[in-house]
Amino acid sequence: MALAAKLQLRQSQSLVMTPQLMQSIKLLQMTHVELDHFVDEEIERNPLLDRVEPRDDVMADRLEKNDSAGEEWAEADTAWSAEAMSEKLDTSLENVFPDDPGVSDRVGPDLAAQWKSASGGSGSLGASEGFDMEDMAAAALTLRDHVGEQISFAFVNPADRLIAYDLTDALDEIGYMRGDVEEIAERLGVGEADVIDVLRKCQTFEPAGIFARDLAECLALQLARRDRFDPAMKALVDNLDLLARRDFQTLKKLCSVDEDDLLDMLAEIRRLDPRPGTAFSGGNTDTIVPDVEVRAASDGSWTVELNPETLPRVLVDQIYFTQVSTLTKNQAEKDFLAECLQNANWLTRSLDQRAKTILKVASEIVRQQDAFLVHGVRQLRPLNLRTVADAIGMHESTVSRVTANKYMLTPRGVFELRYFFTAAIASAGGGDAHSSEAVRDRIKQLIDEEASAEVLSDDAIVDILQRDGVDIARRTVAKYREGMNIPSSVQRRREKRAMASAGR
Known part of the structure; x- marks a missing residue:
């Protein structure tokens, strides 16, 4: 049989993970602290990006809706006056292209400092307006x-x-x-x-x-x-x-x-x-800042909003881009400027998409767990990632990334989004299934309320839960009890005796 080389044309489909797509996926699962750090790094690398301060929100919204509003933005904020712009473009394009060969290394940090200064964060007026008496409080004894x-x-x-x-x-x-x-x-x-x-x-x-x-x-x-x-x-x-x-x-x-x-x-x-x-105080303690806030609305529904403190807002300075574009001298400078603009636009779009995705997932969780918000943990419904993903038209892996290390502030406290995803335990009467978290809470309540003379065994807990309509096995009760670090009935009886002896 003769062997011969042949050319064949085949058509196939494949998913290519571009660097920007991979970065977008990473952004989705970042905590707000990690996201802030990432945005700060991007701002330092990209002269076309700047963080929007709270006082600039109105102007930023106008910029997002209409690019022609850039001239009004420049006139309204003295930081973007002609004098300030001329300082940025003082001698050459060295301030714009810190990575270009032969450009001084000091220009990049100086430029970043100018951008931070332009936001109004270090002026004397800003300092007086931001004065807080809490800053004068004595430090706790460490x-x-x-x-x-x-x-x-x-x-x-x-x-x-x-x-x-x-x-x-x-x-x-x-x-x-x-x-x-x-x-x-x-x-x-x-x-x-x-x-x-x-x-x-x-x-x-x-x-x-x-x-x-x-x-x-x-x-x-x-x-x-x-x-x-x-x-x-x-x-x-x-x-x-x-x-x-x-x-x-x-x-x-x-x-x-x-x-x-x-x-x-x-x-x-x-x-x-x-x-x-x-x-003693060990210094500053990281406090959980919720990514989503849930409040009761006047019509009996729930209002789900993103916490603005966890959403870094960045602005693409189109004015600066236009000014610098007219001064580019060679193709390397033009390529660098085009790449900066592309990365800046990608970051703003990715942050917006991340915020919308978190809000969509959180809203569906609130809709699914409405009974929990009204009545408490006993009414927590069984829920899995696929149910939420199908409801909002997203992939299950996307929902998983969104719910990782994100927190929701509700009238019943602050909960991690993954707290609302629990396994289902069948109902003894053939009705709706019970959430495993609700069953755990019920087991804990039964043990907390038991008398020292009537310590409940796992079999006794099974019987009580069966009467309440929960079809659960003894080994499951034991697993949940051990997961909550609750000892067996024999050990609890001994400990209660020890506590009673100590009380005497």
Whole structure:
């Protein structure tokens, strides 16, 4: 059989992931903090982009609706006066093309600074208008400040004081010393015994348990301060893994105590603080800022709006583009300017599409979970990504990206969008299915309300749920209970006895 080369023409379809398409997908799943950082980077790279300040929203809207309004924008804002424009185009196109060979590296940051200045964020008038009395409030006492005050009184030797401050730098937010003694000694040029001596002294500081290197040492320091660290308690602290597994039989043997004494020891452990450093401020804490806000409307429906604080707005400066275009000298400059304009237009379109997609998904979630917003978690409906995707005409993967790390502010609190997607549990009477989250909440309520003399077993919980119309298996109840870190009925009974004993 002869072999011969042939030319054949075939037609096929394939999805090509362009860099901009991949970036658009990434934008969709970014948190608002990540998105702000990304926008700031784009503004630094692209001289045609600028962030729209709140006071500029009206003018920006006019620009978006009509490009011819650019002249009015220039006249209305002194930052875009002829003088300011001439400063940008002072000598050549070096300010516009910081990436071009031979152009000074300093021009890019200077240009970015001019754009930030043009937004009016650093003038004397802006500073006075933005004055906030809260900025004058005294800073909260931090853990390191509190420890530093005690170091000043506890150590006279400068070398010991230096070691103590180094150990303080190794404290985490809960008050544990996470540094390595050997490494600290080598870095400071002292002996390990010297570091250990200073560490022991620091472990006498307030609050009790600070400078511990693990949970066992933290509890031991607090027990010693109370003069309760006897051999039996030491054996208990040395076997916290057995306590976590609630292996009380083994603990009784190791501690050489009976059940009543063990219950007293457990009650003593409960009164300790495993995180002694959390009583102090650790600095700024990231607060969850909701991406979507839901409010009750006057007609009984729900108003779903995007939170403007999480939506960075950028402006494509068409005036600047027009001015610079007339001054381009070679093809490289023209190509660079065209690329900047293309990227700027792409970013504005992508941000707008991202906002619309989030709003569309959130609105459908609110429509599906209307009963939850009215009555609470017990009325949370079973919901999956495909249901929402089919309802709004999007792909399931798109809905998944939108709901990742996005939060919704409702009259019942702030919830992650994925909180509203729960599995379905069949109804015992053949009616509507129940949300797994609602069933979890019901199990937790039953356990919270149980009497110490009538602790509910998993079988008893199954019977109660069956009477309420929930068709659920015992192993499912056990799985949900363990997922909420709730011990078994036997262990809860022992703990309730320990708490009752501690109360006496």
